[in-house]
Amino acid sequence: xxxxxxxxxxxxxxxxxxxxxxAVVGSEWVLATDQDRETYFDHFAIDEAAHAPAAxxxxxxxxxxxxxxxxxxxxxxxxxxxxxxxxxxxxxxAPRMKGSVVLDLSRMKKIEVxxxxxxxxxxxxxxxxxxxxxxxxxxxxxxxxxxxNSWGSVAGNALDxxxxxxxxxDHAARICGLEVVLPxxxxxxxxxxxxxxxxxxxxxxxxxxxxxxxxFVQSNFGVVTKLxxxxxxxxxxxxxFDFEFDKPEDLEWVVDTxxxxxxxxxxQQSPSIGNWLRAAxxxxxxxxxxxxxxxxxxxxxxxxxxxxNIGWWSVQVRAYGPLDMTEATARVIERAFxxxxxxxxxxxxxxxxxxxxxxxxxxxxxxxxxxxxNWHGGRGGxxxxxxxxPARGSLxxxxxxxxxxxxxxxxxxxxxxFAMGERHLTNVNQVLFNKDDAGMMERVDKFFxxxxxxxxxxxxxxxxxxxxxxxxxxxxxxxxxxxxRRLNETLKDALxxxxxxxxxxxxxxxxxxxxERA
Amino acid sequence: xxxxxxxxxxxxxxxxKPAPQPSLPPGARLFTEKCGMCxxxxxxxxxxxxxxxxxxxxxxxxxxxxxxDTIEAAIRTGIGxxxxxxxxxxxxxxxxxxxxxxxxxxxx
Numbered sequence: 001x002x003x004x005x006x007x008x009x010x011x012x013x014x015x016x017x018x019x020x021x022x023a024v025v026g027s028e029w030v031l032a033t034d035q036d037r038e039t040y041f042d043h044f045a046i047d048e049a050a051h052a053p054a055a056x057x058x059x060x061x062x063x064x065x066x067x068x069x070x071x072x073x074x075x076x077x078x079x080x081x082x083x084x085x086x087x088x089x090x091x092x093x094a095p096r097m098k099g100s101v102v103l104d105l106s107r108m109k110k111i112e113v114x115x116x117x118x119x120x121x122x123x124x125x126x127x128x129x130x131x132x133x134x135x136x137x138x139x140x141x142x143x144x145x146x147x148x149n150s151w152g153s154v155a156g157n158a159l160d161x162x163x164x165x166x167x168x169x170d171h172a173a174r175i176c177g178l179e180v181v182l183p184x185x186x187x188x189x190x191x192x193x194x195x196x197x198x199x200x201x202x203x204x205x206x207x208x209x210x211x212x213x214x215x216f217v218q219s220n221f222g223v224v225t226k227l228x229x230x231x232x233x234x235x236x237x238x239x240x241f242d243f244e245f246d247k248p249e250d251l252e253w254v255v256d257t258x259x260x261x262x263x264x265x266x267x268q269q270s271p272s273i274g275n276w277l278r279a280a281x282x283x284x285x286x287x288x289x290x291x292x293x294x295x296x297x298x299x300x301x302x303x304x305x306x307x308x309n310i311g312w313w314s315v316q317v318r319a320y321g322p323l324d325m326t327e328a329t330a331r332v333i334e335r336a337f338x339x340x341x342x343x344x345x346x347x348x349x350x351x352x353x354x355x356x357x358x359x360x361x362x363x364x365x366x367x368x369x370x371x372x373x374n375w376h377g378g379r380g381g382x383x384x385x386x387x388x389x390p391a392r393g394s395l396x397x398x399x400x401x402x403x404x405x406x407x408x409x410x411x412x413x414x415x416x417x418f419a420m421g422e423r424h425l426t427n428v429n430q431v432l433f434n435k436d437d438a439g440m441m442e443r444v445d446k447f448f449x450x451x452x453x454x455x456x457x458x459x460x461x462x463x464x465x466x467x468x469x470x471x472x473x474x475x476x477x478x479x480x481x482x483x484x485r486r487l488n489e490t491l492k493d494a495l496x497x498x499x500x501x502x503x504x505x506x507x508x509x510x511x512x513x514x515x516e517r518a
Numbered sequence: 519x520x521x522x523x524x525x526x527x528x529x530x531x532x533x534x535k536p537a538p539q540p541s542l543p544p545g546a547r548l549f550t551e552k553c554g555m556c557x558x559x560x561x562x563x564x565x566x567x568x569x570x571x572x573x574x575x576x577x578x579x580x581x582x583x584x585x586x587d588t589i590e591a592a593i594r595t596g597i598g599x600x601x602x603x604x605x606x607x608x609x610x611x612x613x614x615x616x617x618x619x620x621x622x623x624x625x626x
Contacts, residue, residue: 031605039604058606105607129555151555367555367562374566375600
């Protein structure tokens, strides 16, 4: 491990840089032992060492981040900023480029809530549980929107376009105002924050002139040190339905039933139509169902569905707001499903004054879905594959058929959902694997590349990907011979001439490291 | 994953990680803050440990067989599906406090 170095830097030069970092943050916050480096490995990775960092540095304030970034420029040290490093399935804490120094922001945990306006301004180290506890302890009547793995950072998740279950579930869309350390160490505030002391930083997104919040999402153009986010005022009620569907083919009409409701704003959260393995992979292990290799057979699928009393597909639909409105919405949703072959329907209802509902549907953070990494027993993991397609049933069905055939061909267990956006579907797949099965691990990479190639043929791009595949996915955005990449890299070189911030993030490589592109 | 919410008795999950109480001793407070999301009721760690041992002792706080070395190894090198935890997230001093809390003998 001692030989992990940034490209073009020797051990003496790195050591000099780390000593300079230590003068800023204190030597206890420069983490450079073998064990320290390993704590930033992606524990889901096929080859953990492929993305090993050289060290980590953990500043406690924006001022310290500025100082570190300036030193990184002087010493030509590439940094890989992480908020809390829990982006499992996408690389965790590990850098895209081996030998980068992790800029670990997990010590930065300030929270400022504006209950009246339903906003929060938070630092990157604040996790969903931290924010939940903060609101609970103070009796603040605001709800979170949490992802299925709520261990991570609220800001980090929004900055990677993470999603949640409530009507605030498109997290990047709820960002309102950022504070960012630019690659030269300058500090900028976006939107109304550009006016010192403006009381509207978290209230109006755009400010005056170009609006830059989204420029720092999934990018490497700066280090976000504060993020403004809108939170949902606790509603009077949450009503909805849990629908089960019997056949794979039901996907088509279910999408066509939900899409107009979503488009018209009747349903404001993102219903996710998911298959039987979502429950089984969390609550059981594969060995409890079969000892046969290859994709699960129809008889095993039937057994799983029987045990959990679920359909081939399931979806949870929810409405939030005054009871008058949620009851009316529920009637409209019910009418839309009337006369269609629904396998079963269960009503969901929470009204203010009821005991806590206790699930992510009401913004309660959870970690238990991570149990699905244990599906194969032993050391497991998953890889996210999530192409975006139009919200049309026939296209969803085609996508399902082609993808399902690839799962069968590569002998992998189908784990997927179709999450309904306002105008699109995201086909979220979690490729579950067993790290101790060499044969399977060899197949995973080929399988993933086959999935991306298949989506690309349809002109569907992924919304997010693992560090290992960022160049692959970026290459599929190919209009005009990769004009978007040229724009991104022109911008990157202008802002970050030494390429010190997250080289390779989202396939964006600075001049200094362009040779590292896969 | 969302289907699971129906199946796992989601209403119970609100108790998974009660907000840390400032009056708790440092080790207990730190355990809640740093580990509780996975190692209290309804958490990922508790769920996975209950597959491998008596479910009654899957909750780390009720065990009497944990040693400081085991705890340190689990935190810093990971174990099974648990990832490694960096010193930025849990410092050495915090690890010692958590360890002291977990290794304190509990009444059976």
